[in-house]
Amino acid sequence: xxxxxxxxxxxxxxxxxxxxxxxxxxxxxxxxxxxxxxxxxxxxxxxxxxxxxxxxxxxxxxxxxxxxxxxxxxxxxxxxxxxxxxxxxxxxxxxxxxxxxxxxxxxxxxxxxxxxxxxxxxxxxxxxxxxxxxxxxxxxxxxxxxxxxxxxxxxxxxxxxxxxxxxxxxxxxxxxxxxxxxxxxxxxxxxxxxxxxxxxxxxxxxxxxxxxxxxxxxxxxxxxxxxxxxxxxxxxxxxxxxxxxxxxxxxxxxxxxxxxxxxxxxxxxxxxxxxxxxxxxxxxxxxxxxxxxxxxxxxxxxxxxxxxxxxxxxxxxxxxxxxxxxxxxxxxxxxxxxxxxxxxxxxxxxxxxxxxxxxxxxxxxxxxxxxxxxxxxxxxxxxxxxxxxxxxxxxxxxxxxxxxxxxxxx
Amino acid sequence: xxxxxxxxxxxxxxxxxxxxxxxxxxxxxxxxxxxxxxxxxxxxxxxxxxxxxxxxxxxxxxxxxxxxxxxxxxxxxxxxxxxxxxxxxxxxxxxxxxxxxxxxxxxxxxxxxxxxxxxxxxxxxxxxxxxxxxxxxxxxxxxxxxxxxxxxxxxxxxxxxxxxxxxxxxxxxxxxxxxxxxxxxxxxxxxxxxxxxxxxxxxxxxxxxxxxxxxxxxxxxxxxxxxxxxxxxxxxxxxxxxxxxxxxxxxxxxxxxxxxxxxxxxxxxxxxxxxxxxxxxxxxxxxxxxxxxxxxxxxxxxxxxxxxxxxxxxxxxxxxxxxxxxxxxxxxxxxxxxxxxxxxxxxxxxxxxxxxxxxxxxxxxxxxxxxxxxxxxxxxxxxxxxxxxxxxxxxxxxxxxxxxxxxxxx
Numbered sequence: 001x002x003x004x005x006x007x008x009x010x011x012x013x014x015x016x017x018x019x020x021x022x023x024x025x026x027x028x029x030x031x032x033x034x035x036x037x038x039x040x041x042x043x044x045x046x047x048x049x050x051x052x053x054x055x056x057x058x059x060x061x062x063x064x065x066x067x068x069x070x071x072x073x074x075x076x077x078x079x080x081x082x083x084x085x086x087x088x089x090x091x092x093x094x095x096x097x098x099x100x101x102x103x104x105x106x107x108x109x110x111x112x113x114x115x116x117x118x119x120x121x122x123x124x125x126x127x128x129x130x131x132x133x134x135x136x137x138x139x140x141x142x143x144x145x146x147x148x149x150x151x152x153x154x155x156x157x158x159x160x161x162x163x164x165x166x167x168x169x170x171x172x173x174x175x176x177x178x179x180x181x182x183x184x185x186x187x188x189x190x191x192x193x194x195x196x197x198x199x200x201x202x203x204x205x206x207x208x209x210x211x212x213x214x215x216x217x218x219x220x221x222x223x224x225x226x227x228x229x230x231x232x233x234x235x236x237x238x239x240x241x242x243x244x245x246x247x248x249x250x251x252x253x254x255x256x257x258x259x260x261x262x263x264x265x266x267x268x269x270x271x272x273x274x275x276x277x278x279x280x281x282x283x284x285x286x287x288x289x290x291x292x293x294x295x296x297x298x299x300x301x302x303x304x305x306x307x308x309x310x311x312x313x314x315x316x317x318x319x320x321x322x323x324x325x326x327x328x329x330x331x332x333x334x335x336x337x338x339x340x341x342x343x344x345x346x347x348x349x350x351x352x353x354x355x356x357x358x359x360x361x362x363x364x365x366x367x368x369x370x371x372x373x374x375x376x377x378x379x380x381x382x383x384x385x386x387x388x389x390x391x392x393x394x395x396x397x398x399x400x401x402x403x404x405x406x407x408x409x410x
Numbered sequence: 411x412x413x414x415x416x417x418x419x420x421x422x423x424x425x426x427x428x429x430x431x432x433x434x435x436x437x438x439x440x441x442x443x444x445x446x447x448x449x450x451x452x453x454x455x456x457x458x459x460x461x462x463x464x465x466x467x468x469x470x471x472x473x474x475x476x477x478x479x480x481x482x483x484x485x486x487x488x489x490x491x492x493x494x495x496x497x498x499x500x501x502x503x504x505x506x507x508x509x510x511x512x513x514x515x516x517x518x519x520x521x522x523x524x525x526x527x528x529x530x531x532x533x534x535x536x537x538x539x540x541x542x543x544x545x546x547x548x549x550x551x552x553x554x555x556x557x558x559x560x561x562x563x564x565x566x567x568x569x570x571x572x573x574x575x576x577x578x579x580x581x582x583x584x585x586x587x588x589x590x591x592x593x594x595x596x597x598x599x600x601x602x603x604x605x606x607x608x609x610x611x612x613x614x615x616x617x618x619x620x621x622x623x624x625x626x627x628x629x630x631x632x633x634x635x636x637x638x639x640x641x642x643x644x645x646x647x648x649x650x651x652x653x654x655x656x657x658x659x660x661x662x663x664x665x666x667x668x669x670x671x672x673x674x675x676x677x678x679x680x681x682x683x684x685x686x687x688x689x690x691x692x693x694x695x696x697x698x699x700x701x702x703x704x705x706x707x708x709x710x711x712x713x714x715x716x717x718x719x720x721x722x723x724x725x726x727x728x729x730x731x732x733x734x735x736x737x738x739x740x741x742x743x744x745x746x747x748x749x750x751x752x753x754x755x756x757x758x759x760x761x762x763x764x765x766x767x768x769x770x771x772x773x774x775x776x777x778x779x780x781x782x783x784x785x786x787x788x789x790x791x792x793x794x795x796x797x798x799x800x801x802x803x804x805x806x807x808x809x810x811x812x813x814x815x816x817x818x819x820x
Binding site: 056057058059060087089090091092093095124125126235236237313314317318320321323325326327328330331333334335336337338339340342343355358359360361397398399401402403405406 | 466467468469470497499500501502503505534535536645646647723724727728730731733735736737738740741743744745746747748749750752753765768769770771807808809811812813815816
């Protein structure tokens with residue numbers, strides 16, 4: 001994978017977070033869920049810069065609040081604990097106590113300060129976290145800490161809820177003749193708002209970065225990846241992306257402008273691959289949709305329209321039914337209220353002109369239907385008003401989506 | 411049905427629009443759809459004030475643009491034509507020509523000016539209106555014009571798309587010892603955004619009102635009815651509500667403050683009943699959900715949160731599965747970004763305390779499940795920060811929703 005207009009090369013690696021030197025991790029069964037792995041522990045050999053992007057939901061799960069406090073208290077992090085099976089959200093003061101207890105348990109076992117531990121949770125809202133089970137799970141996890149693909153796979157599995165597959169990704173890059181790695185694990189499926197399944201991503205690198213620079217780089221990567229599969233305003237109570245990098249101190253304010261393109265490219269690639277993996281694993285999804293909005297006035301317009309299309313239940317069901325009902329795509333674009341010019345747009349399916357300016361159909365019904373048959377469909381909406389563009393990723397809405405979500409807890 | 415804090419009485423009538431004196435109408439098969447009725451014609455004996463609320467979608471169907479031009483040109487209206495089977499949206503200049511042709515055909519047959527005719531369409535986007543068939547249909551409709559329930563039922567049926575039942579509603583009220591009627595017909599199902607099925611409502615009364623006052627009254631009624639089942643920003647290309655009343659001239663600017671409460675109450679009741687009928691007829695819906703948001707800081711906050719809950723796919727699927735997963739309701743409320751205070755809310759199911767302040771469950775899992783078994787479920791979310799409230803209406807998201815919308819055109 002080569003990032004556009006750059007000369008660096010990224011080398012895809014196996015093992016996600018486990019491919020990053022200085023990272024050890026484990027995924028175990030703590031008993032929060034009946035049988036499956038439900039607790040992941042990630043430990044960093046050296047103190048880490050840590051940056052985060054968290055949900056804009058006004059109801060924030062307890063682990064988010066506790067982790068935010070830890071980030072304020074201790075600027076470097078050493079470990080991450082994430083459980084599935086319980087979101088520890090809407091659990092009041094007890095929830096915060098439980099999240100703090102989790103960090104304390106891990107810190108005691110690893111000989112760290114509690115404030116050096118990030119905690120995260122995913123699962124059912126409104127249920128208390130069984131901290132005694134977390135404690136036993138952490139003991140087991142510490143004993144199993146390891147680097148490499150197997151440990152990363154276990155950890156990625158331990159943070160799954162309705163996910164069908166664990167999500168891991170890693171890329172290596174060279175900087176000044178030294179090889180570095182960016183790797184991550186993630187969970188999330190059926191992500192497109194307003195579905196609000198939790199999405200979590202944990203990313204690490206062995207390339208030293210200051211906290212400020214890491215925060216800038218993560219925000220940029222997030223905008224074009226996780227934010228193009230889920231809409232800011234509609235995130236769940238637990239959504240979070242955390243990035244870790246060996247700490248270097250920056251004496252002045254560091255806006256990341258000095259970061260090598262190869263590092264930024266690798267971080268972007270990891271976020272994008274993990275985001276796409278969530279979409280492909282959409283609850284009950286049978287197809288993946290890539291929506292490119294081009295010839296936009298600016299990136300904000302392109303993003304707003306791409307998201308509106310990706311979000312439309314009617315577009316998603318038409319895709320499931322392979323119904324080339326392009327009017328739904330245009331109606332969704334118009335509903336974005338991003339100043340779509342009704343007289344200038346044109347539509348392409350998998351690169352083929354589909355609907356020309358003025359609503360002229362350029363593919364027959366049968367031809368258009370054929371374009372919707374593949375598992376991955378690419379639609380381009382040209383707005384005809386500028387040169388900016390953005391891409392969003394989504395999936396179809398199937399009967400299985402309803403089945404899965406009607407009985408999530410049973 | 412009695413409007414709150416008023417002393418007037420409303421008398422429910424059969425026949426919807428057909429119950430309004432001075433209104434004749436018909437619904438015929440014009441051949442736009444294979445077999446079903448697909449063309450409605452409404453004719454007013456006297457010139458009418460006309461007010462409208464139309465979609466905020468940036469892609470507006472041709473009939474909306476033509477009707478808006480007619481409203482500017484001719485301040486009084488005499489007829490309405492609405493077809494189903496073709497939205498005449500995204501049809502470019504030809505679409506506007508066809509919409510104008512429809513108005514001209516009706517005007518010629520009825521000896522009116524074309525600008526005295528409102529036109530509306532619903533159905534598939536991007537398909538040209540077969541104006542020759544509309545012409546033949548209009549000839550048939552003019553011959554069948556009639557008052558009463560049968561004609562109104564035919565007209566309500568002729569504007570249906572995925573609707574399972576025609577939607578009619580009428581109320582009578584007394585003003586200065588005279589009886590007046592407000593009646594309407596509507597179409598729409600699966601209305602809750604972002605589904606964007608078209609919603610249309612046509613409302614008339616024999617109570618004389620100026621255009622300005624009618625516009626004010628319609629806006630108010632719309633805010634608490636159609637706008638609480640569909641969200642402004644996500645309306646389809648064809649959505650419109652038109653209201654008609656025998657014209658009286660107002661010499662000064664008339665803001666409707668002088669309208670009798672009984673008239674306003676009847677108009678509100680008609681809009682609310684038609685809106686609820688759309689929700690009950692939601693595509694594939696098996697349950698209806700009423701969400702009251704109370705103790706809000708202001709009405710805007712209450713409305714935003716009620717809509718967010720009603721709109722959530724996860725709430726809708728949980729409702730379908732009768733899964734008392736209250737966390738999804740709170741997560742949706744938090745995602746509305748309407749400044750929900752996480753420490754003060756409490757939740758009620760069908761009047762019973764469900765979750766107390768701090769996330770304390772007050773119903774057992776089995777008890778809460780039982781509350782979700784009825785066909786109509788009422789949820790109240792108390793925000794604990796004020797005294798304002800709002801109510802939204804929605805339905806569940808079933809597997810049938812996906813089936814219907816995956817194959818809408820086949």
